[in-house]
Amino acid sequence: MEKFVSWLGQNTKIKTSKSYAQGVEKFAERQNLSKIFEANSSQLDGLLNTFDENTIFEKNDKSHLKRFIESKGLDPNEYSIFDRKENEKKSKKTEKTAINDITEHFTKEGYEVNNVETDNCGWDLEAIKGNENLLLEVKGLSGKFYTINLSENEYKKLKELDKKNQKNYRICIVTNCKSAKSKRVKLFLKYDGSEFLSDINTPIKKEEIISVRLRSDSSKKRLKN
Template sequence: MTEKFIYWLENEYDYGKYSKPLKKSSAKSYVSGINSINKHLSLVGNGVYDKSTNELILLRDEIGSIENKDRKSHFEALIKFRERYEKNEKVLSNNSISRQQDVLKKQKVEQIAVNTTIEYYRDLGYNVSSKETDNLGWDLEAMKEEQLLRIEVKGLSGKNIDFEFSPNEFSKSKEYSESFVITVVTNCLEFPILHNFRFNQTESVWKDRFNNQIEIKEIIGARMQIKK
């Protein structure tokens, strides 16, 4: 569980006014802080990592009476992590299947990515509809008030962001750049992490909220067949 906590801290945790995740060394210090809390509470095993979100919230006052400011912030981060972890467990359980061939594994990864994205935008108050079978160049549409987002979802089983666009997807991402969102969900089979990329009109680059940029390499292909 500590590895999942560190991964979340390094990739998704929005660290205060800096709006960026933690460096590896800082993430490890958070884990040390949680270990200190476990020791003060005389918890065994995984300690507070085994507690549900609601149980952690109930422990918040007790933590406040025995720990300093830094330890309290570590604990608040754990509460956010646990909340996300429980949502991920719900998504994963809705897609649980036994050991399968690579094709079915890919389908599972893609469905987890779509479900994770749908839940994320619904939590933000959007009405989300699937366009996966419409061949529009994006998978989902999210509407809130007058704002329409065209969302292309990419699911990855690994932690590195590396994916491909079809010619149609690439064309539509440029045509509708102001409303287009590239959502990449990494680590789908263990602990899904969602990354949103929007097009920055000023810099002409795709960036997430942590200013990570997508590097685009256009590939020219060809269709081959027997000459008649």
């Protein structure tokens, strides 16, 4: 808590720093998240992505939390709980940036890239080179940590593919989409029929709901006792 109060004093004009810290503390108590002040950016990112319309926020909770996640180096605008409409607008812009980056990447690799976003096939791009036809689902993020969702339709279409096309399926993640191109990072996940794998064949944490949620290895560790 002391670090948060200190950060507020150094980076904002808020005169009630302790009340902000106490607000976060009370919210954490109601949510049974006693270790929230000890969470690193990756853990906090994973936690924020579990909040939804069923999460109860009392007066000033969100304003206190916004400042707290900023102190951890995260962008509040990336999380739909704070402003869904504005987040949707920014999400579309971020997605467009990611689509452009991935298209450029595979074009430079000698592929012919076709945009199939409107074809309802379950992925965004198809990259063709010789007999190889990669199916690319693109996800753009404004931050550097990822917790991504495949929609029910996207996951269903993937599961329906034959083994050959499943091996050609890629989830292409572009992080830091709000930053300059030189600071953006591209990650590629493969699917082996049951697990999602990184480009070094490390399994990615998967949580099946109706669709599937993927997160980087350290993106979520429970903060509850």
